[in-house]
Amino acid sequence: MTELDFDQGVFSDWFSEQAGRSGDLQIEPMRGGGSCEMFVCTSSEERFVIRRAPLTAVSDTAHDVVREFKVIQALSGDGLRVPEVLVACDDDAVLGAPFYIMRYVDGEVIRRKLPDHYIAKPETQPAIGEELIDALVQLHAFDWRGTAMEDLSNPEQFLERQVKRWTTQLEGYRCRDLPGVDEVALWLEANRPPPGRLTVMHGDYKVDNAMYSRAVPPRIITLVDFEMTTVGDPLIDLAWCMIFWPEEGNLIAIAAPGSPGGMDAAHCQRPEELVNRYAINTGCSLENFQWYQAFAAWKLGIVLEGSFAKFLSGESKNPNHEFFGFLVDQLMVRAQRFAHQE
Incomplete structure (x- = not known):
């Protein structure tokens, strides 16, 4: 995204009322992010990040940013490394989809390459x-x-629900043959480890x-x-x-x-x-870590396939979503490798 797809004046009025910040706002789309959309918002000398659900959701349960806001709130104040969140909004009239706002953090995100100063040392x-x-x-x-x-x-019966849940989600947007996805699902059900600790x-x-x-x-x-x-199994x-x-x-x-x-x-x-x-x-x-390695790759492949399906159907123009097709294929190869280990 290179231009804003919402009315900045409507958002500015909402932000002033809900967050108590007035004055001119500068808002720009941010690069990165494979699911939700991100914007950086500058107000006076403060900087914030807007995290918005995609305008077209993959499923009814995907991209629930208001729930995500509540999760971060719950984890705040205990020394955990989580963002400082300010306010959330579920009114589509403001930005076109639900969103929340967190304080901007100046740091490095490692993706394709390391920062130069990491490389130097x-x-x-x-x-x-x-x-x-x-x-x-x-x-x-x-x-x-x-x-x-x-x-x-x-958290109750967390592991027992997982394969059925993600298989069902895949059926909601399945649009191509994914080698191994069904075979791995059967292996996961047949080899599921006993429930462990919940975190x-x-x-x-x-x-x-x-x-x-x-x-x-x-x-x-x-x-x-x-x-x-x-709350679920930490080994995932x-x-x-x-x-x-x-x-x-x-x-x-x-x-x-x-x-x-x-x-x-x-x-x-x-x-x-x-x-x-x-x-x-x-x-x-x-x-039983082999099972978790197979499951993690299998599940992530299903999650990313939802966004790739949106790209194939023309609902998404996000270039990350096009690349997800390759990622999904590699994830299914990885899942099969762990499922076939003796």
């Missing part, structure tokens, strides 16, 4: 993965019972959903994108964040060694090193 790069794991350990340690997270989640789980935990410090060594300032956050988060971590043969790795601006090969941890760091810091067993 490769010996500091192990902190990228260490911080990713340590922030996850911290999130999973949050005592969710008695908080709003209890009302925003449905807050981010739901889309990966390196580019964290904002890192501009200074080295890298430190996570805040996590972002709590759209799928709930752990498996999920390894999907894009560099390893041999991973074509969708973020900033992989050997790619332009990628991590230094001598300082990039193997996935099992980071997984073991989590296990040591939580005491969590990894006995």
